Every structure is written in C-alpha cells, then in structure tokens.
Amino acid sequence: MGKIAKYTRRGFLGLGIAAAGGLAVGYYYYKKPYPNPLPDTLAEGDFSFTPYVIIGSDNAITIITPRAEMGQGIHTTLAALVAEELDVDMDQISAEHGPAAAAYYNSAMLREGAPFAFFDEGFVAEIARGALGVAGKFLALQVTGGSSASIDAFDKMREAGATARAVLVEVAAQRWGVSAESLTTARAEVVNPNGERLTYGALAADAATLTLPKPPALKDPSEWRILGKSQPRVEMREKITGAPIYGIDVQLPNMLYATVAMSPRFGAKAKHADEAAAMAVAGVLNVVEIATNTGHGFGIIASNTWAAFEGARALAPEWEAASYPEDTAGLKVLWAEALDRESSFTLGGEGDPEAAMQGAEVIEARYSLPYLAHTTMEPMNATAQFVDGKLTLWLGSQAPGLAAMVTADLLGIETDDVEVITTSLGGGFGRRVEADVPLYAAAIAAQTGGKPVKVTWSREEDIQHDTYRPMAEARLKAILKNGLPEALDYRVAAPSINKSLFGRTFPNLSAAGPDRSILDGSFDQPFSWPHSRFAAHQVDTDIPVGFWRSVGNSINGFVHESFLDELAFAGGKDPLEMRLAMMQDERHAPAREALKAVAEMAGWGQALPEGVGQGIAHTLSFGTWVAEVVQVDMRGGTVKLEKIWAAADPGMILDPGNFEAQITSGIIYGLSAAIGQEISFADGRVVQENFYDYDALRMAGVPPIEVALLENSPRMGGAGEPGTPPIAAALGNAIFAASGKRQRSLPFGNEIDFDID
Amino acid sequence: MKLQVNGQTHQVEAPDDMPLLWVLRDLLDIKGPKFGCGVGACGACTVLVDGIPTRTCITAAADVVGEITTIEGLPSGERLHKVQEAWMRHEVPQCGYCQSGQILAAVALLEEIPQPTDEDIDAVMTNLCRCGTYPRLRAAIHEAAGMEG
Numbered sequence: 001m002g003k004i005a006k007y008t009r010r011g012f013l014g015l016g017i018a019a020a021g022g023l024a025v026g027y028y029y030y031k032k033p034y035p036n037p038l039p040d041t042l043a044e045g046d047f048s049f050t051p052y053v054i055i056g057s058d059n060a061i062t063i064i065t066p067r068a069e070m071g072q073g074i075h076t077t078l079a080a081l082v083a084e085e086l087d088v089d090m091d092q093i094s095a096e097h098g099p100a101a102a103a104y105y106n107s108a109m110l111r112e113g114a115p116f117a118f119f120d121e122g123f124v125a126e127i128a129r130g131a132l133g134v135a136g137k138f139l140a141l142q143v144t145g146g147s148s149a150s151i152d153a154f155d156k157m158r159e160a161g162a163t164a165r166a167v168l169v170e171v172a173a174q175r176w177g178v179s180a181e182s183l184t185t186a187r188a189e190v191v192n193p194n195g196e197r198l199t200y201g202a203l204a205a206d207a208a209t210l211t212l213p214k215p216p217a218l219k220d221p222s223e224w225r226i227l228g229k230s231q232p233r234v235e236m237r238e239k240i241t242g243a244p245i246y247g248i249d250v251q252l253p254n255m256l257y258a259t260v261a262m263s264p265r266f267g268a269k270a271k272h273a274d275e276a277a278a279m280a281v282a283g284v285l286n287v288v289e290i291a292t293n294t295g296h297g298f299g300i301i302a303s304n305t306w307a308a309f310e311g312a313r314a315l316a317p318e319w320e321a322a323s324y325p326e327d328t329a330g331l332k333v334l335w336a337e338a339l340d341r342e343s344s345f346t347l348g349g350e351g352d353p354e355a356a357m358q359g360a361e362v363i364e365a366r367y368s369l370p371y372l373a374h375t376t377m378e379p380m381n382a383t384a385q386f387v388d389g390k391l392t393l394w395l396g397s398q399a400p401g402l403a404a405m406v407t408a409d410l411l412g413i414e415t416d417d418v419e420v421i422t423t424s425l426g427g428g429f430g431r432r433v434e435a436d437v438p439l440y441a442a443a444i445a446a447q448t449g450g451k452p453v454k455v456t457w458s459r460e461e462d463i464q465h466d467t468y469r470p471m472a473e474a475r476l477k478a479i480l481k482n483g484l485p486e487a488l489d490y491r492v493a494a495p496s497i498n499k500s501l502f503g504r505t506f507p508n509l510s511a512a513g514p515d516r517s518i519l520d521g522s523f524d525q526p527f528s529w530p531h532s533r534f535a536a537h538q539v540d541t542d543i544p545v546g547f548w549r550s551v552g553n554s555i556n557g558f559v560h561e562s563f564l565d566e567l568a569f570a571g572g573k574d575p576l577e578m579r580l581a582m583m584q585d586e587r588h589a590p591a592r593e594a595l596k597a598v599a600e601m602a603g604w605g606q607a608l609p610e611g612v613g614q615g616i617a618h619t620l621s622f623g624t625w626v627a628e629v630v631q632v633d634m635r636g637g638t639v640k641l642e643k644i645w646a647a648a649d650p651g652m653i654l655d656p657g658n659f660e661a662q663i664t665s666g667i668i669y670g671l672s673a674a675i676g677q678e679i680s681f682a683d684g685r686v687v688q689e690n691f692y693d694y695d696a697l698r699m700a701g702v703p704p705i706e707v708a709l710l711e712n713s714p715r716m717g718g719a720g721e722p723g724t725p726p727i728a729a730a731l732g733n734a735i736f737a738a739s740g741k742r743q744r745s746l747p748f749g750n751e752i753d754f755d756i757d
Numbered sequence: 758m759k760l761q762v763n764g765q766t767h768q769v770e771a772p773d774d775m776p777l778l779w780v781l782r783d784l785l786d787i788k789g790p791k792f793g794c795g796v797g798a799c800g801a802c803t804v805l806v807d808g809i810p811t812r813t814c815i816t817a818a819a820d821v822v823g824e825i826t827t828i829e830g831l832p833s834g835e836r837l838h839k840v841q842e843a844w845m846r847h848e849v850p851q852c853g854y855c856q857s858g859q860i861l862a863a864v865a866l867l868e869e870i871p872q873p874t875d876e877d878i879d880a881v882m883t884n885l886c887r888c889g890t891y892p893r894l895r896a897a898i899h900e901a902a903g904m905e906g
Contacts, residue, residue: 070852071852232848236845237845240849240856245853248791304779306776375887377888379793426854427854427888428852459795460795661848696885698882699891700883704892
C-alpha cells in the first residue's frame with residue numbers, strides 16, 4: 001500500500017503497532033526546548049537522538065522532515081541538511097514527515113512577519129524579528145509557509161545530524177579504546193584508522209544513552225559534499241509510479257466516503273435542503289449537518305465518492321442571503337469607499353510626499369486586482385476517524401498542529417487526543433494551511449459510529465469555498481524631478497488576511513497590529529524615494545481571504561512595479577536604468593545585481609521589431625531578490641509569450657536544481673493568474689466553478705524560461721514563493737513596450753487576447 | 758460489468774453511469790488515476806484504453822471496451838517504462854499529483870509520433886499541471902523519444 005503502509009514499519013504514526021523503547025539525549029535536551037516526540041513511539045531496535053533522526057539497529061536511517069511536501073522538494077532539502085552532518089549519503093536515508101508536535105515549530109516564518117523590510121538591519125527590526133521567533137515557539141506553529149522551511153531548518157537540521165554523528169563516534173571510540181578525534185565517518189559507518197569499521201546501526205543502542213557536554217561544531221560550507229549540489233528527490237519514484245501517497249488515496253478497512261455541500265454564501269446558513277432526494281441516490285447512506293466557524297452546510301456520506309457527489313447534487317440546498325454586496329461591482333464600491341476614507345495604517349515611507357507634490361505635475365494611476373483561488377491539483381480532502389473520544393486525521397496539511405487544535409475544539413476533546421497523519425500534498429500554495437477541510441471531516445466522522453470516513457470535495461466545492469487572494473484596488477500618485485521619481489503616494493484597499501484567518505480559526509482571539517500583507521511588496525522594496533507614503537485601506541467582509549502563493553507580494557509586486565514602469569516612460573528613462581538609479585543604497589546591492597544579470601540574459605536594450613517588446617520587474621520577497629524579463633510578440637494581433645528570463649538571489653542555494661524548479665514554478669503560477677484567472681461574485685456567491693471557467697496555463701502557453709541563480713544576498717531567503725510577485729508586472733510592462741497599451745487591471749485576458757493554445 | 762485492467766480481469770458491481778475513475782479508485786483500489794475536476798478538463802484521471810488516452814472522470818465504466826492501462830500497469834515488472842525513466846532523470850514532478858496522467862499521455866504521444874516536435878507536444882500534452890513542470894516535462898519527452906523502448 002505504498003507509503004501509507006510504510007509508516008507502520010516505524011509505528012510512530014499511530015497505525016497500531018506497539019511502540020518499544022528508545023532514548024533521546026544529546027544536544028537536543030541540552031537546549032531544553034519541546035520534548036522529543038519520537039521515543040514514545042519507536043519500534044523495537046530503533047533509536048532516536050534528536051527529534052529529526054532515527055537509526056535502526058539494521059542501519060536503516062530515517063530523517064524526520066516535519067514540513068509539508070507539496071512539491072517544493074522540502075523533504076529532500078531537509079534530509080540533505082541532516083545527511084551532510086551525519087555523514088550518510090542520500091541513497092542511504094528515507095525521509096518521513098513525522099507526527100504533529102511542538103518540537104517542530106517554525107520560527108523563521110513568523111520572523112519575516114515583522115513590519116520591517118528584510119534588508120533593514122536596524123536594532124528595532126532585529127528585536128522584532130527575534131521576539132516573533134519566540135512567539136512562534138509558544139504558539140507551536142508547525143507550519144509550512146512563507147517560503148520559510150529551509151531557513152528555519154538550516155541550523156536545526158544540521159545540528160541534529162552533527163549531534164547524532166558525535167554520539168555515534170564517541171561510542172565507537174569507547175569500544176575501540178581510542179580517541180574520538182582519531183576516527184572518521186562515511187556512508188553511515190565509523191572508520192578506525194586501523195581499517196576496522198562499525199555501522200551506525202551497531203552503535204545506535206549505546207549511543208542513545210550518551211549525553212554530549214557541548215554542541216558539536218558544524219562543517220564549514222567549503223567541506224560540504226551534499227549541500228549546494230542538486231539532489232534527486234527522495235520521493236521521485238513514488239511520484240512517477242502512481243504510488244498512493246496523497247490524502248485522497250487513503251484507504252482504510254470499513255472506510256466510508258463522503259463529500260460536503262457548504263454554503264457558497266460565506267457565513268450564511270441553509271434555508272432548505274432536499275435530504276430525501278439525496279438519500280434516494282444509490283449508495284448514499286446519510287446526510288449530516290455541519291456547523292463550524294469556517295462554514296455551514298452538509299456532509300453527504302456514501303459507499304463511494306461518486307455516490308456522495310451525486311447525493312450532494314440531489315440535495316440542492318438553498319441558502320440564506322449573504323452579508324456582503326452580492327456582486328463584484330457592489331464589492332468594488334466598498335473598496336472605493338475605503339480608499340476615500342482615512343488610511344487604516346501606513347508602513348515605511350519617508351519625507352513628506354504631500355508637500356512635495358504641491359504645485360507639481362502629478363502622475364496618477366489606478367490598479368485593480370481580482371480575488372484568486374488556489375486550485376491545487378489535488379482537490380481538498382481529509383480522512384477522519386473518531387473512536388473513544390480520540391480523533392485520527394489523515395491530512396495533507398501545511399499546518400497539522402492547527403488542524404489538531406481546531407478539530408479538538410469542535411469535538412470537545414483535548415488537542416493531545418487528536419493525531420494528525422500528514423500525507424503528501426497534491427499542491428499547497430497556501431490553501432492547505434486552512435482549518436476548514438479537517439473541521440468538516442471531523443464533523444462528519446463524529447456521525448459514522450466510529451468508522452473512518454474519507455471526505456473529498458468536488459472541484460466546484462473547492463473553487464467556490466476557497467480562502468482567496470484578496471481583491472485589491474490601488475490609487476497611486478507620483479511626481480518626477482529631472483526625470484527621476486521624487487515622491488510617491490501609494491494607497492491600496494484590501495481585506496486583512498490575518499483578520500479573516502483569526503475570525504474563522506480562533507474566533508476568541510483578535511489579530512493584533514497592522515496586517516502588513518496588505519502592503520507587502522511595496523513599502524519594503526529596495527528603492528530610495530526622497531518622499532514616499534505607503535497606506536493600507538483595510539476593507540473586510542465575510543468573504544474568506546488567505547495565503548495565496550507569495551501573499552501580498554503578488555498584489556503589490558504588480559502594482560508597484562507596473563507604476564514604476566509608467567514613471568520611467570513619463571520621465572523618458574529606460575525602466576532598467578531608472579530602477580538602478582533608485583537603488584543606490586548599499587543594502588540594495590543584490591537587487592542591482594539581479595536586475596543587471598537578467599538584463600544581460602535577455603539582451604535588454606537591443607532593437608526589437610515593431611510589435612515586439614520586453615518588460616522588466618523586480619520584487620524582493622521572503623528574503624529572495626528576483627528580477628524578471630518577459631518578451632512578447634504582438635504582431636499577430638494577440639499576445640504571444642516568446643521567452644522569460646529570471647535572476648534570483650536567495651543568498652545561499654542548498655539545492656540548485658530544486659531552487660530553479662521552484663522559481664520556474666512560481667513564475668508559471670503567477671503567469672496563469674495574470675493572463676486569465678479571476679474569481680468574481682454574483683448572487684452572493686463565486687461565479688466560477690471548474691477549470692473550464694477558472695483555467696491555468698497548459699504546456700502550449702508556457703514559453704521557454706531561463707533562470708540564473710545568484711548568491712549575493714547576505715541572508716538566506718525562500719524558494720517557493722519569490723518567483724511569483726514580479727511576473728504580472730513584467731508581462732504587463734512587456735505588453736506596453738510592444739503595443740503602448742498600459743495594463744492596470746488583472747487578469748489581462750479580460751482586455752487582450754493571448755495566444756496560449 | 759467486466760473490466761480488463763493492467764492484464765487482470767475484474768468483475769465489478771457498479772451502476773451503469775458510474776465513471777471509470779471512481780470504479781478504479783473506490784471499488785478496485787487502483788489509485789494511480791487521480792481525481793482533479795470531474796469534467797474532463799484537467800487530465801489527472803487519464804488512463805490508456807487500448808493505448809488511447811482516456812479521461813476516466815467523464816467515461817462511464819460500463820461503456821469501456823478494451824484493455825485499460827493505468828500507471829500501475831506501465832512498468833514491466835520492476836523495470837520502469839522509458840518515459841518514467843526520462844521523468845526520473847529530469848526530476849519532472851513537483852507535487853506529483855498530475856504526473857500519472859502526464860506520463861500516460863506522453864506514452865500515447867510517443868506511440869503515435871516517435872519523434873515529436875515541440876508543436877506536436879503542445880498539441881497533444883494538454884493535461885494541467887499547477888506546479889508548472891511543463892519545461893522539464895517537455896525536455897523529458899524529447900529525451901524519451903531518443904531512448905530505446
């Protein structure tokens with residue numbers, strides 16, 4: 001049964017094998033953070049030295065990679081960090097997600113949530129980042145998001161490998177009666193200069209009783225054998241042989257199947273539903289009501305998924321009215337009103353743009369961005385079993401700890417009585433952080449008499465019940481001086497993701513402080529303005545908004561970088577040269593280097609035929625500096641994408657092949673949205689239903705993409721998201737260069753035809 | 758109804774209009790074909806029926822005549838199909854969810870056109886991938902075209 005069966009070998013994922021002993025000691029306990037969750041659950045003959053490494057007496061080495069594998073290659077990178085210091089090769093290890101546990105909290109993700117620019121090394125900024133790291137620990141956020149997994153793991157995982165290696169060497173030294181310093185290690189063996197060898201497995205039992213007096217030293221990067229080189233994906237074979245590794249593939253004895261029909265008017269309840277018609281569908285076993293913080297509706301339980309879908313159709317519920325304007329035009333009125341009011345808060349900025357603009361010729365523009373859905377390839381699903389007051393969830397989750405918390409609350413049990421078994425994710429993009437999927441599965445599992453139930457959403461349910469990228473409207477004003485930008489007044493209206501998330505997830509708590517995601521990708525960019533002001537005009541409704549790949553950066557990346565292009569043309573400057581002129585601060589050096597690199601790759605500035613154009617954009621997000629150039633050919637009357645170039649700088653690249661794949665992936669994800677994606681509202685509900693009206697690029701629409709990897713930045717940045725923010729602006733700027741038509745409203749496909757088939 | 762899947766005959770009790778996808782996944786526990794859209798728009802559910810790529814979420818199982826090949830039936834014993842080998846070498850999958858369907862669509866393409874051009878690939882490879890693995894997917898198809906099968 002593939003990977004799901006493999007879990008039972010180790011037993012710690014709770015599929016019923018009794019756990020035997022095993023000890024956890026070493027540097028890990030020396031630091032006294034959270035308890036190691038592994039020893040309670042180890043199989044006979046397995047030993048755990050840190051929460052990240054298990055060594056079997058048979059020399060089988062398992063590395064716990066406690067972040068969600070959703071395609072970004074994180075299990076491979078996390079395993080490589082441990083393997084490097086442990087001195088084992090990648091073909092000797094297996095990687096498993098491990099349990100939901102406090103020991104696996106993610107401190108890096110919250111750190112970049114502080115309201116300071118990434119390159120701001122000031123005392124206050126550093127204190128704020130540090131304090132949020134501590135908060136991450138207390139909240140025990142085992143979250144995969146914010147492109148933070150590698151950054152968070154960089155020290156933790158290497159220390160885990162080094163600690164395990166050090167105790168194994170110490171035991172070997174004692175057995176041979178030699179000094180530890182005289183021994184070397186390679187391929188999971190300790191080697192004596194006299195030629196004798198001992199496998200790690202033969203040493204594991206004794207090593208597990210040792211305590212290290214001090215943390216072992218880590219290798220200098222010049223000594224790395226694995227890190228910095230492209231590694232084959234640890235899960236590659238499973239993914240090319242169709243192995244049942246995803247949540248939707250879970251198969252359990254006596255399992256029932258179900259789907260949900262939730263209110264498409266967010267916050268509204270059902271007025272009526274035809275339960276008799278649903279029950280009349282062959283295979284439908286029961287219809288249950290679902291009432292949670294994230295939504296109201298029904299669960300349809302059946303003997304197979306298709307019967308459940310048919311039952312949901314027959315149920316044909318009618319819903320109460322929505323609390324918000326019923327169509328997109330009505331919603332836009334609210335956004336415009338928010339822009340007319342005083343701002344909710346400002347971030348960054350300098351000087352006095354209002355005074356500077358007095359009497360000057362002001363350039364104005366308005367930008368408009370729609371709601372967006374995530375549409376992961378694997379539709380939302382979860383499997384749940386509720387027996388004797390204990391809940392087990394099989395879930396592809398970016399936040400298993402959160403899933404345990406909210407489902408425990410729903411069922412009135414302790415969080416410790418929820419076990420989350422994290423499967424592979426068929427795409428995440430921020431959608432699989434959310435609590436709704438496990439909540440509905442738990443609500444249904446409470447009504448199956450203890451039988452496990454797999455709850456699969458239809459694609460229509462998925463698109464119409466997402467946590468959307470916020471709709472946003474921006475109003476910008478600027479003036480030039482000697483052709484260069486002098487003052488900027490940047491205003492954006494959008495809902496707060498934090499407020500929406502807290503409201504549906506922790507209704508008893510309120511989100512504290514300004515939600516910087518509304519302005520991410522604007523105030524924190526590496527440009528010097530003599531005068532600037534960045535203002536958020538918060539406008540909240542019951543329409544749920546969430547983390548969409550790169551979050552606020554994809555919104556403001558488009559607005560900010562498109563408007564800079566406008567200013568360049570207004571001032572008669574080349575868009576690249578104007579940006580470089582605004583990036584003279586030493587801290588902006590990685591941005592300059594990325595822009596120059598991408599310009600050289602693209603042959604920026606060369607003469608192009610009439611109707612062909614290049615556009616450039618740069619966004620710093622999640623600590624990674626990404627410059628992109630798009631070239632379009634509009635001579636045929638439609639937009640044909642000819643080529644895309646990107647230069648990306650995350651400071652340090654642990655796996656170049658994977659990093660390139662992530663940047664490319666981020667570009668295509670953003671390109672699909674820029675060309676054709678829009679979630680709109682009518683009758684209080686989302687209009688779009690499926691891939692026929694909410695599509696994404698296919699093979700034929702994607703041009704060649706060339707990515708250069710740079711390592712100039714002083715600190716490590718993320719991989720999964722930073723490719724997305726600049727692409728819409730680079731494309732819009734290219735269309736302007738080719739046609740003179742400025743693109744201020746997404747998706748561009750509403751106004752212009754693209755040659756993508 | 759009787760279904761021939763990966764060389765085995767299965768006798769299945771299912772309603773006539775039940776899509777092949779759900780017969781395979783929920784009744785026969787063959788999980789390679791994935792559910793993606795239910796309307797034949799994404800191709801995640803692709804299998805081969807007598808070598809022809811077929812979107813099983815909109816194909817009634819009762820209407821299927823012929824030998825069904827899912828990703829599970831593609832390797833010969835332990836030996837992977839050359840398309841799978843090329844996928845491994847190019848590290849094509851990211852989340853991997855669409856790849857069973859992509860691989861089967863590529864197998865069918867190479868049967869029909871052993872040395873496809875980029876235009877051939879664009880015309881035939883219409884399955885959706887939300888991770889955007891298209892550039893590597895294209896490179897892997899070209900490589901598989903040059904391999905001994």
